[in-house]
Amino acid sequence: MIVASPSNLYADLDVQAELDAPLAAQTWFGVGGRADLLIRPNTIDALATLVRRCRRDEVPLRVLGSGANLLVDDDGIDGVVVKLDAPFFRTVDFNAEGRLERMRVYGGASMEQLVHESARRGLRGLEAMSGIPASLGGAVRMNAGGKFGAIGDVVDAVALIGLDGELRVYTNDELRFAYRETNLPQGIVVWASLRMLPDDPIACRTRVKEIFAYKKSTQPMSANSAGCMFRNPMVAGARESAGKLIDLAGLKGARVGGAVVSPEHANFLAIDRVGGGRAEDVRALVEQIKERVLVHSGVQLQTEVVFWRRGSTEGLHV
Ligand SMILES: Cc1cc2nc3c(=O)[nH]c(=O)nc-3n(C[C@H](O)[C@H](O)[C@H](O)COP(=O)(O)OP(=O)(O)OC[C@H]3O[C@@H](n4cnc5c(N)ncnc54)[C@H](O)[C@@H]3O)c2cc1C
Known part of the structure; x- marks a missing residue:
């Protein structure tokens, strides 16, 4: 959904705004589509007013940090994405x-x-x-x-x-x-x-x-990843390494399209350019891992990485 009259939200505010803004380069995965509207407020007042207006107009609002724990869908993201990278913030x-x-x-x-x-x-x-x-x-x-x-x-x-x-x-x-x-x-x-x-x-x-x-x-720190994909689950009252469970399920190096389980650290899923990676590949690989680990160890893994998708409420701020 493109915001109906986006300028009503920000025209009089101290912000920089960009319609149909590419997000891939702003995340560590380096994949994903565009934000309908990316807003960079310059002041707390502008940010607070923007939040109030988004709420009033029922426009979804999300905040982008350095994009190191985020997977943006290939179809991009609806509503407003706020980035706090103006000098003040x-x-x-x-x-x-x-x-x-x-x-x-x-x-x-x-x-x-x-x-x-x-x-x-x-x-x-x-x-x-x-x-x-x-x-x-x-x-x-x-x-x-x-x-x-x-x-x-x-x-x-x-x-x-x-x-x-x-x-x-x-x-x-x-x-x-x-x-x-x-x-x-x-x-x-x-x-x-x-x-x-x-x-x-x-x-x-x-x-x-x-x-x-x-x-x-x-850890494969220079890979296109979002760090650990899954939370370390509680098993028999103690935290277990999700990477170990993935490894035990034989999934190190497993691949869907351009998304691959790092051979170095099984909880890191990376996009490799050779496979022309897409967010969809990462999502499919995540589902595959969840199924295989559940069958192998009886543990239901939960993602730590936040997934942004059109129409979804995950990672929504307003
Ligand atoms: C190579 C690599 C190594 C990593 N190693 C670790 C590690 O050792 N330990 C660890 O914990 N994590 C690790 N991570 C994951 C990541 O670094 C952390 O989760 C980090 O906190 C993400 O911060 P960010 O600003 O990039 O948030 P983003 O990825 O941009 O956003 C993550 C979530 O935070 C929300 N958010 C961002 N800014 C704000 C704000 N101002 N107010 C409210 N919500 C906000 C977003 O909306 C989203 O829901 C690693 C990632 C990579 C790529």
């Missing part, structure tokens, strides 16, 4: 609230830059995010992390624009972070306040490098 205020160990990071800031800049300044806390491609908003929404910790470990407060278009700050005592999820309500993460610890910059940088090297040695 990429800001990082070090020494926020006048305190060395606090920083306020806006939703579109790059996690990679943040990890390196914090270490350079001798601020410890984000090393576990080394090698995890993300915007701040996407990282908080997914509680991104792994073996060494997760972003939720250092989040002190989150400012979120809710479905009603109002900005509300959620404080530490209200927030819960668990394996790849949070209790944050639906909405758009505008900023988060992070709790850091002063430390020796060299020690911080060494830790960042060590964790990056570990990731690089265990």
Whole structure:
């Protein structure tokens, strides 16, 4: 569905808007169609008003971070896609609230830059995010992390624009972070306040490098993928590695069209250009894996990657 009169939504707002905007290059998979309307707000007011108008006009709205955990359908996506990459939304205020160990990071800031800049300044806390491609908003929404910790470990407060278009700050005592999820309500993460610890910059940088090297040695980081496709399921009361279950089902290297199960890490599905990959191939491969793992181990895998499809409510913000 193309938005009926899209300019009613944004013409008077401080935003940049693009109709029929290609999204493939904005995701790590590098596949998928176009957004009916891509909007880049310049201010919180513009974003909040846009959210309210989308709700009023029943126009679906989704937020795109760095596209590292996302599969956009080949037919593209309806309604409005918001991207917080205007300079304001990429800001990082070090020494926020006048305190060395606090920083306020806006939703579109790059996690990679943040990890390196914090270490350079001798601020410890984000090393576990080394090698995890993300915007701040996407990282908080997914509680991104792994073996060494997760972003939720250092989040002190989150400012979120809710479905009603109002900005509300959620404080530490209200927030819960668990394996790849949070209790944050639906909405758009505008900023988060992070709790850091002063430390020796060299020690911080060494830790960042060590964790990056570990990731690089265990994951196909340069592949066109979205990281782990499936959540690690609970089996007999403990988290089991989805990659191990896929491997045990004999699926390493399995392929549908241009989508392939990484021979390096079975929970990474990658698009290879040789097969002319499409989102549809990834979806078909996902279904095949779910069926085979269910038969082989009796475990029902659930996807961690968010799928955007026309008319679907998955990943919808408004
Ligand atoms: C090579 C590679 C390695 C990876 N390794 C890891 C890993 O070790 N650990 C891990 O946890 N993940 C990993 N991932 C997945 C990915 O890095 C994380 O899920 C990350 O948090 C995604 O952030 P993003 O900004 O790219 O979000 P996107 O992929 O753009 O979006 C993901 C979801 O977050 C929502 N979202 C984005 N921005 C906002 C916002 N401002 N407010 C509200 N919602 C928002 C989107 O609408 C969508 O629902 C990896 C991915 C790749 C490609």
